[in-house]
Amino acid sequence: MSDLNALLVQQFPSVEIMAVNDGWGIGSFSQWDSLAHFNFLLLVEQHFNVRFEPEELASMKTLGQIRAALSSRGLTV
Numbered sequence: 001m002s003d004l005n006a007l008l009v010q011q012f013p014s015v016e017i018m019a020v021n022d023g024w025g026i027g028s029f030s031q032w033d034s035l036a037h038f039n040f041l042l043l044v045e046q047h048f049n050v051r052f053e054p055e056e057l058a059s060m061k062t063l064g065q066i067r068a069a070l071s072s073r074g075l076t077v
Contacts, residue, residue, distance in 0.1 A: 003047065003048070004070070007047055008040070014031065022067060023062055025061045025062035041057055041060065041066070044066060050070065050073055056069055
């Protein structure tokens, strides 16, 4: 399990996550609303010790986009 997937499980402990899809994002399941998404992005920043610009935060809607933003910083996720 990748770090990003582990953070997803940490953020949403009540959701049984079997296989993660990079297309997942806000609304993929009922607990993943806009507030939970913002909190997930904060958790990602903390875990990977990065800071996203406000414009980046607004544009990252899916796990794939979050993964791409981390990869662009040279992080393996």
